[in-house]
Amino acid sequence: MDWLFKCKAFYPFLYRKTVFDIDYQALRNEGVKLLMIDLDNTLIPYDESQPNDQIRKLFKELKELGFKVVIISNNHLDRVEAFANDLSVLFIASAKKPLKSGFLKAHSLYPEIKNTEVVVIGDQFMTDVLGGNRCSYKVIVVDAIKRNAEKWYTRINRKLEKRVLSRIKKLDLPFYQRHRLDEKR
Numbered sequence: 394m395d396w397l398f399k400c401k402a403f404y405p406f407l408y409r410k411t412v413f414d415i416d417y418q419a420l421r422n423e424g425v426k427l428l429m430i431d432l433d434n435t436l437i438p439y440d441e442s443q444p445n446d447q448i449r450k451l452f453k454e455l456k457e458l459g460f461k462v463v464i465i466s467n468n469h470l471d472r473v474e475a476f477a478n479d480l481s482v483l484f485i486a487s488a489k490k491p492l493k494s495g496f497l498k499a500h501s502l503y504p505e506i507k508n509t510e511v512v513v514i515g516d517q518f519m520t521d522v523l524g525g526n527r528c529s530y531k532v533i534v535v536d537a538i539k540r541n542a543e544k545w546y547t548r549i550n551r552k553l554e555k556r557v558l559s560r561i562k563k564l565d566l567p568f569y570q571r572h573r574l575d576e577k578r
């Protein structure tokens with residue numbers, strides 16, 4: 394996996410505890426126009442299916458700030474579609490992150506927006522961070538809302554994620570400390 398570290402494929406642009414701790418106004422000021430947001434454990438835990446009031450309020454604010462939002466999830470169509478329709482945003486289901494295809498599909502919904510104006514938000518290094526970086530988008534990584542309902546393949550990704558974090562710590566301690574990655578759950 395050495396080459397991946399050399400090209401900083403696992404380095405997030407920012408780390409925040411939750412989607413509610415992100416300064417969206419600052420992103421707007423920096424010219425960000427499109428947010429690609431992961432669903433499971435980023436917006437809601439696996440054992441819930443609908444947006445709660447806090448999420449509704451957040452999406453209203455994002456709309457008011459002028460962001461385009463696409464929900465991008467590896468989960469199946471029924472779950473992702475129902476959630477996104479409820480919030481009146483577009484979505485990509487079965488996105489196959491960290492492959493590029495799902496991200497590029499999401500981007501193709503807003504072709505006038507440049508790569509530098511896209512921010513990916515998600516809870517996993519192996520899917521969201523790696524995939525977003527592969528497409529040269531900025532990635533904001535957040536803590537998983539609730540770990541205990543995660544599926545077997547996500548548990549494997551979490552093990553790899555742990556190794557990624559210890560690798561970043563070893564190779565680039567200033568970055569690791571500056572982004573407080575020791576706090577990542």
Ligand SMILES: [Mg+2]
Pocket residue numbers: 431432433434435515516517
């Ligand atoms: Mg997730």
